[in-house]
Amino acid sequence: MKRGWVLQTLNWFEHRLGMRDQVLEALNHPVPKNTGWWYVFGSASVTLLTIQLLTGVLLTMVYVPTPDLAYQTIEYISYEQFLGWYVRAVHSWSGNAMMVMVLLHMTQVYLWGAYKYPRELTWVVGCFLFVFLLGFLFSGQVLRFDSSSYWGIGVGAAMAGRVPLIGPALVHLLLGGETIGGETLSRFYALHVFVLPALLLGFLGIHLLLVMRQGVSAPPFPAKRTDKETYDKVYERELAEGEPFAPDPLAKDVIFSALIVLVVFVLAAVYGVGLNELPADPTIINANPRPDWPFLPLFALLSLCPPWMETFVILVLPVAGFAFLVSIPFVSGTGERSPWRRPVGTIGVVVGVVLMIVLGWLGAVAPWSPAMEAWSGTPIPERMVESLSPTQLVGAVVFQNKNCRNCHALDGQGGTRGPDLTTVATRLTKEELVRQVVQGGGNMPAYGKQLSSANVEALVAFLATLHPEGIAPAKPSVEPITGPLAGGDNAKDDKTEVARDQ
Numbered sequence: 001m002k003r004g005w006v007l008q009t010l011n012w013f014e015h016r017l018g019m020r021d022q023v024l025e026a027l028n029h030p031v032p033k034n035t036g037w038w039y040v041f042g043s044a045s046v047t048l049l050t051i052q053l054l055t056g057v058l059l060t061m062v063y064v065p066t067p068d069l070a071y072q073t074i075e076y077i078s079y080e081q082f083l084g085w086y087v088r089a090v091h092s093w094s095g096n097a098m099m100v101m102v103l104l105h106m107t108q109v110y111l112w113g114a115y116k117y118p119r120e121l122t123w124v125v126g127c128f129l130f131v132f133l134l135g136f137l138f139s140g141q142v143l144r145f146d147s148s149s150y151w152g153i154g155v156g157a158a159m160a161g162r163v164p165l166i167g168p169a170l171v172h173l174l175l176g177g178e179t180i181g182g183e184t185l186s187r188f189y190a191l192h193v194f195v196l197p198a199l200l201l202g203f204l205g206i207h208l209l210l211v212m213r214q215g216v217s218a219p220p221f222p223a224k225r226t227d228k229e230t231y232d233k234v235y236e237r238e239l240a241e242g243e244p245f246a247p248d249p250l251a252k253d254v255i256f257s258a259l260i261v262l263v264v265f266v267l268a269a270v271y272g273v274g275l276n277e278l279p280a281d282p283t284i285i286n287a288n289p290r291p292d293w294p295f296l297p298l299f300a301l302l303s304l305c306p307p308w309m310e311t312f313v314i315l316v317l318p319v320a321g322f323a324f325l326v327s328i329p330f331v332s333g334t335g336e337r338s339p340w341r342r343p344v345g346t347i348g349v350v351v352g353v354v355l356m357i358v359l360g361w362l363g364a365v366a367p368w369s370p371a372m373e374a375w376s377g378t379p380i381p382e383r384m385v386e387s388l389s390p391t392q393l394v395g396a397v398v399f400q401n402k403n404c405r406n407c408h409a410l411d412g413q414g415g416t417r418g419p420d421l422t423t424v425a426t427r428l429t430k431e432e433l434v435r436q437v438v439q440g441g442g443n444m445p446a447y448g449k450q451l452s453s454a455n456v457e458a459l460v461a462f463l464a465t466l467h468p469e470g471i472a473p474a475k476p477s478v479e480p481i482t483g484p485l486a487g488g489d490n491a492k493d494d495k496t497e498v499a500r501d502q
């Protein structure tokens with residue numbers, strides 16, 4: 001009786017949708033023999049993606065993407081809402097697990113030579129999926145809007161700012177203005193919940209279509225060659241000797257996916273997900289922020305390489321890396337497929353993995369901030385305060401209290417992340433000084449929210465005294481500097497220092 005009811009319902013849909021043949025065909029499509037357990041990482045990634053979508057939708061129901069509420073709503077989700085912490089933990093663990101699965105999937109496809117003819121396009125689309133995934137992780141980190149997100153955006157903005165010609169415009173687009181603020185958060189929110197999911201799902205659709213159309217490649221054991229002339233025939237034979245997708249290979253996919261989901265659920269339940277104690281605050285400079293783990297190698301390179309290499313590391317390296325990935329099937333689209341017969345490629349994978357692990361580890365321990373505390377107590381040189389007016393003296397005190405010398409030297413003593421300020425008044429007008437202090441930029445925190453306008457004024461009055469005797473302070477140029485890109489923005493200056501330890 002019950003069965004009859006189910007069948008009837010199915011028939012009702014079948015009569016309207018007419019999809020039974022396609023479904024059966026998908027389930028029965030032949031796959032080569034001995035595909036084994038190595039072929040499960042792709043489907044596991046898709047499974048985790050569904051979890052991401054589900055938990056993500058739940059989170060958006062509570063999360064508010066404004067600077068004053070973002071961190072608070074995450075606190076609410078984590079501490080007060082019923083099971084909110086668990087949803088957030090699953091979202092986080094499953095996102096990271098997805099990254100792991102995708103990396104395993106890519107490595108397996110590469111080692112098996114499965115990207116070769118005729119599956120080049122599948123690989124290329126997959127490379128884009130990988131970039132979108134990185135975008136998800138990055139924008140997700142920004143949405144947390146804690147102290148690490150703030151610097152994350154700073155690095156992202158510095159990256160964009162180094163693009164030739166359109167750099168400043170890109171930064172403006174990314175930040176929604178010249179400084180990191182409410183608009184920045186809205187933009188990353190839109191990216192994370194609308195733009196990236198649409199791109200990811202669209203490309204994933206193409207990826208899966210291609211997988212269905214080209215079929216999965218046979219394992220390259222024993223060693224086989226791929227030649228464009230013969231491959232299609234060979235593959236036809238492999239399929240003829242193969243087995244239907246259901247039940248066996250399908251079962252492997254399902255079992256592995258279930259296992260991974262179970263692991264994610266357990267990890268989320270046992271470890272939860274931490275809440276960074278520090279909300280985003282540009283003036284917390286000893287926050288010791290870290291990017292999420294997939295970005296740690298880049299972070300390590302940035303903090304270890306000398307300044308003149310920064311543009312290369314920050315802009316050229318990621319672009320070159322992507323171009324390299326995409327080019328692989330066009331450089332070696334035919335020929336040997338077994339990893340044992342492609343020693344260069346296989347050794348390359350091993351070296352790459354080791355390098356990423358070492359760099360990742362270095363990134364986790366690399367000093368972010370200079371040993372800033374070391375200087376923060378150093379008093380302002382006496383000669384600089386001897387003959388100051390009361391207002392200027394107040395400014396000197398603000399300068400001292402805000403530990404500006406963590407990054408700026410006076411008379412050669414102090415931090416080196418920002419320029420030495422001993423003669424800053426010869427370089428900048430009062431207006432420019434105000435802007436720099438209030439808006440920050442170029443990897444300097446914005447102090448606008450931290451200082452009363454009276455204090456800003458006093459501070460600038462003090463800074464304006466910082467010029468050698470006999471040399472006049474900077475005058476406004478004839479053409480008044482106006483407009484958002486007039487100075488102090490993240491993009492303008494190539495000496496912008498990012499994630500550097502000095």
Ligand code: HEC
Nearest residue numbers: 285402404406407417418419427436441442443444445493
């Ligand atoms: C986290 C490090 C950091 C801290 C703390 C910091 N700055 Fe800066 N500052 C920088 C960097 C980096 C630049 C260079 C910006 C650029 O190149 O666009 C800079 C630039 C400046 C400039 C412009 C200098 C020039 O020659 O162009 C002034 C003025 C300045 N800072 C003042 C201050 C004051 C005042 C404070 C304390 C309230 C302060 N800074 C705290 C990092 C810092």
